Amino acid sequence: MSVKSICWSCENVIPPNCFLCQKCNKIQPPKQIDEFKLMGIPETFDLDLDELEKTYLKLQQLFHPDKYSQLSDQEIKYSTLLSSMINEAYQKLNSSISRATILLKLNGFNRHSEDKSFNDPDVLEEIMDIQNEFLEAESSELKKLTIQKLNSKISETMDNLSISFKNRQYETANKLNIKLSYLEKIRIDFKKQL
Amino acid sequence: MNLIKIKEPKSSKNDTKICLGIDFGTTNSVCSVKVKDKFQFILDEKGETLIPTMILYNSKTKKFGNQIMKNESYFNSIFSVKRNFTKDFDLKVYEDENGSKISSMEVSKDFFIYLKNLCEKNLNQNIFDCVITVPAYFDEKARSGIMRAAFMAGLRVRRLINEPTAAAFAYGLEKKKEGIFFVYDLGGGTFDVSLLKLADGIFKVIATSGDPNLGGDDFDILYAKWLVKKYFKIDFDSLNKREKLKLVKKSKLLKEKLFESQAFNEKLKVNECVKEIGINIKDFNKVINNLIDRTIQISMKLLNEVDIEINKIEGFVLVGGSSRIKCISEKIKENFETTIFDDVNPDFVVSKGAALHGYELLNGSDNVLLDVTPLSLGIETMGGLMEKIISRNTPIPAIKEQTFTTHENGQTAIKFLILQGERETSVNNRKLGEFILSNIQPKPAGIPRITIMFSLDADGILFVTAKDEETGIQNKLSVKTNDDLDLNDMRKIVESSIENAKDDIHQRMVIEAKVKAKSFLNEIESVKKDIELLCSKNDIIDIEDNVNLLKKSLETNDCDMINQNIEKLNKVTESFAQKRIEKDFSDVIGKDVDKID
Structure with missing residues (x-):
C-alpha cells in the first residue's frame, strides 16, 4: 500500500512517518496518518498525559508556522497544515473518550454504528440513579458527595476500559467507552449546576 | 575579487x-x-x-x-x-x-x-x-x-x-x-x-x-455622567457633542489623578457653569463597580x-x-x-x-x-441555526472539515453564511461573509456532498473553502472588507512593493495601485462566464489582452503604468458592465435563477 514519497525540493526518498527531508531538511507535505503515528507514540490507551504534552510541545517547537515565517509560501503552507494536525491529534489523544474511539477505529470498530443500538439496561439504570441522587440532594455538601461518587465511577470505568484494551476485547471496550462518555456528560452537567 | x-x-x-x-x-x-x-x-x-x-x-x-x-x-x-x-x-x-x-x-x-x-x-x-x-x-x-x-x-x-x-x-x-x-x-x-x-x-x-x-473609556463615560448628574443636576445625554467630549476627557484626567491621590478638589465646568467639587476614590469606585464586577x-x-x-x-x-x-x-x-x-x-x-x-x-x-481562537466559527444551517466547525479555545493553526448536503431536489447552488460567536441562532452571531457554491450537479435532496474546510492560520485569520466532492468545483472565501482582496494577496503586494520602492510615499502609492488592480482582476475573473456569454468575440479578445497587460504591469513597481492599465481595462469592460446590469435585471424578472437555499 505505502507509496514511496520523494522530497518536493531535492527528490530524496522520504521514509514513512517522516516530516522533514533527511537530506535537505525541508518540511514535507503532511499525509493522512493516525494520531498515534503522527505523535510518534505507541498505540495504547494507557498514555502518560504529561509525557503526551511534552511530545506535543516538542513537535510544535519543530513545526509551528512561526518557525517557517521566513521561508517560502509552500513551506509555510505545509507547516500550517502539519501544525494543525498536531494540534488536533493532541486534543483527541488527551481525552480518554476520543483516545478510546481512535483505538477502536484502528481496530475496526466504528463507534457511530454501535451508538444508536446502545441500550444496555444496567448502564442506563446506573446513570439514572446517579442523576436522581444529584437532583434529590438537598445541600451542596450532599451534591458534592454525589459528584465524588460519580468521579469514582468514572475512574473505575477507565480502569476497566484499559483492561479490555489490553485483552483486545474491543466489543467490551466499545461499550465501556460509550458508558464513559455518558458519565462524562453528566459530570459536566453537575459541575454547571453546582 | x-x-x-x-x-x-x-x-x-x-x-x-x-x-x-x-x-x-x-x-x-x-x-x-x-x-x-x-x-x-x-x-x-x-x-x-x-x-x-x-x-x-x-x-x-x-x-x-x-x-x-x-x-x-x-x-x-x-x-x-x-x-x-x-x-x-x-x-x-x-x-x-x-x-x-x-x-x-x-x-x-x-x-x-x-x-x-x-x-x-x-x-x-x-x-x-x-x-x-x-x-x-x-x-x-x-x-x-x-x-x-x-x-x-x-x-x-x-x-x-x-x-x-x-x-x-x-x-x-x-x-x-x-x-x-x-x-x-x-x-x-x-x-x-x-x-x-x-x-x-x-x-x-x-x-x-x-x-x-x-475598557477604561467606559469608566470615563460613566464617571462623567455621574458627575454632571450629581453636581449639576443635568442629564449627560442632553448636552451637546462637544460638551460631552470635554467632560469625558476631563473625567479621564480625574481618573488618572485618582491613581495618585485618594481625594482632591477640582473645578468642573459644564455649559459655562463652574463649580468646585470634591473628587474622591470612593465615589469613583462605586460608579464603575458594575463594570469591574463584569470583568470578575x-x-x-x-x-x-x-x-x-x-x-x-x-x-x-x-x-x-x-x-x-x-x-x-x-x-x-x-x-x-x-x-x-x-x-x-x-x-x-x-x-x-x-x-x-x-x-x-x-x-x-x-x-x-x-495560541487559541477566542470565538467559535461555523456556518448557518437550516432554520437559522449556527453549526460550529471550529469551537472556541481550539489551538491555532487549525484546519477542520465538515460535509453538508442540499435540502431540495435538483438544487444546483448553495449559499454559505460564515458566522462567528457562541450563540445558537445565527442572527445573534457576527456574520463574517457569505459565498455561493454553484454548478452543483442536480441531484435529489441529500445526495450531493459538499465539503467545507475552515482553515485558521497562526494569525487567527480564517480562510474557507467549499468543494463539491463530485465535480471538484471549489470556491474560496477569506474574511475581507468591502473590496475583494484577501489578506494573502495583500501580503504579497506589500512584499513586492518593498523591493525597489524609491521611498515610503512611492511604496504606498505602489501598494494602493496594486490593490486596486488586483481587486479589479479578481472581479473580472469572477464574471468570466458572463463575459463569454454577453460579449462579442472581438470584445472578449480586447478584454483578455488588457487583463494580461494589467497582470504584466503588476510585476513591476511602476504605479503610473498600473493605473493607466486599470483605466484601459475599465474602458474596454464598460459596455460589458452595462450588459451585465441588464442581464441581472432580466434574470430577476424572468425568475431564471438557480434555486438557492
Whole structure:
C-alpha cells in the first residue's frame, strides 16, 4: 500500500512517518496518518498525559508556522497544515473518550454504528440513579458527595476500559467507552449546576 | 575579487533582522524593538514612549499623538478609533486634512504610517517588518481590518498576536517564571483574560475570553455622567457633542489623578457653569463597580470552564493601563484566593512581548507561542441555526472539515453564511461573509456532498473553502472588507512593493495601485462566464489582452503604468458592465435563477 514519497525540493526518498527531508531538511507535505503515528507514540490507551504534552510541545517547537515565517509560501503552507494536525491529534489523544474511539477505529470498530443500538439496561439504570441522587440532594455538601461518587465511577470505568484494551476485547471496550462518555456528560452537567 | 570577499561577512553574519512590536491601543500605542540583543522602546518627538492613539486632521495638516496640544483643537481630534474595528470600520465617518471622507481603517492607516516613520527616525533606517498585537477577544473581521490598515501603511505584518499572550511572553521571559498564569488585561477599550502555561520556552494559551467593548473609556463615560448628574443636576445625554467630549476627557484626567491621590478638589465646568467639587476614590469606585464586577464574572467563568483548580494557578498578572485602578486588585483578591503580580509596567509589556516575538520570528529561537481562537466559527444551517466547525479555545493553526448536503431536489447552488460567536441562532452571531457554491450537479435532496474546510492560520485569520466532492468545483472565501482582496494577496503586494520602492510615499502609492488592480482582476475573473456569454468575440479578445497587460504591469513597481492599465481595462469592460446590469435585471424578472437555499 505505502507509496514511496520523494522530497518536493531535492527528490530524496522520504521514509514513512517522516516530516522533514533527511537530506535537505525541508518540511514535507503532511499525509493522512493516525494520531498515534503522527505523535510518534505507541498505540495504547494507557498514555502518560504529561509525557503526551511534552511530545506535543516538542513537535510544535519543530513545526509551528512561526518557525517557517521566513521561508517560502509552500513551506509555510505545509507547516500550517502539519501544525494543525498536531494540534488536533493532541486534543483527541488527551481525552480518554476520543483516545478510546481512535483505538477502536484502528481496530475496526466504528463507534457511530454501535451508538444508536446502545441500550444496555444496567448502564442506563446506573446513570439514572446517579442523576436522581444529584437532583434529590438537598445541600451542596450532599451534591458534592454525589459528584465524588460519580468521579469514582468514572475512574473505575477507565480502569476497566484499559483492561479490555489490553485483552483486545474491543466489543467490551466499545461499550465501556460509550458508558464513559455518558458519565462524562453528566459530570459536566453537575459541575454547571453546582 | 579580494575586496568583495572582505566585505561579505560583515553584511551577512552580524546583522540581525529588525521587526517592530506594535501595541496599537484604543487609548495609547507603544512601539518597541529588539536590535542585536538590545531591547528598546521607540520615542516620539517629545521623548515619550506612550503615544496617544489620536489623530487630528486640520486644514492641510495631520497631527498625531503627543503632537496634538491640549487646547481647543484637541477636541476635534479622533479618539479611540480602534473601537470601530468591532463595528463597521469601512464606513466613511471621518474627514481628512483635504476634506475627503475617510473610514476608520484609513485613519488607522495614517496612524500606522506615523508610527512607522517614528520608528525609522529612531533607528535611522527603513523598517517594514512588524508584529502587531490585537485584543484576544477580537473577532475575524476586526483582526483582518487591523492587518489591512497596517498593510496599506506599507508594513509587512509578520504576525498578529493576542495582547494577553504578548504580555505573558514578555513577562515569562523577563521574570523567568514557570507555571500557570492568569492574565487580566484591561485596556482603554477592550478587556481580555487568558490562561497560559509557561514552561521552558513554551508559552501555551489554555483558554481565553473577554469583552471587546469594555475598557477604561467606559469608566470615563460613566464617571462623567455621574458627575454632571450629581453636581449639576443635568442629564449627560442632553448636552451637546462637544460638551460631552470635554467632560469625558476631563473625567479621564480625574481618573488618572485618582491613581495618585485618594481625594482632591477640582473645578468642573459644564455649559459655562463652574463649580468646585470634591473628587474622591470612593465615589469613583462605586460608579464603575458594575463594570469591574463584569470583568470578575468573565474571569470566573473562564476558570470554571477550563477545569483547573485555582490553587494550581500561580497568580494573576495585571496588564493594560486601566488595571492600575486600585479597586481591581482588591476585587480580585476578594474573589480568588491567589497572588497578584503587578511587577510589570502594564502599559509597556504588551508591546515588549510583540517586539521579542518579532525578533524571534526573523532571527530564530527555540521559544514557541501557542495560541487559541477566542470565538467559535461555523456556518448557518437550516432554520437559522449556527453549526460550529471550529469551537472556541481550539489551538491555532487549525484546519477542520465538515460535509453538508442540499435540502431540495435538483438544487444546483448553495449559499454559505460564515458566522462567528457562541450563540445558537445565527442572527445573534457576527456574520463574517457569505459565498455561493454553484454548478452543483442536480441531484435529489441529500445526495450531493459538499465539503467545507475552515482553515485558521497562526494569525487567527480564517480562510474557507467549499468543494463539491463530485465535480471538484471549489470556491474560496477569506474574511475581507468591502473590496475583494484577501489578506494573502495583500501580503504579497506589500512584499513586492518593498523591493525597489524609491521611498515610503512611492511604496504606498505602489501598494494602493496594486490593490486596486488586483481587486479589479479578481472581479473580472469572477464574471468570466458572463463575459463569454454577453460579449462579442472581438470584445472578449480586447478584454483578455488588457487583463494580461494589467497582470504584466503588476510585476513591476511602476504605479503610473498600473493605473493607466486599470483605466484601459475599465474602458474596454464598460459596455460589458452595462450588459451585465441588464442581464441581472432580466434574470430577476424572468425568475431564471438557480434555486438557492
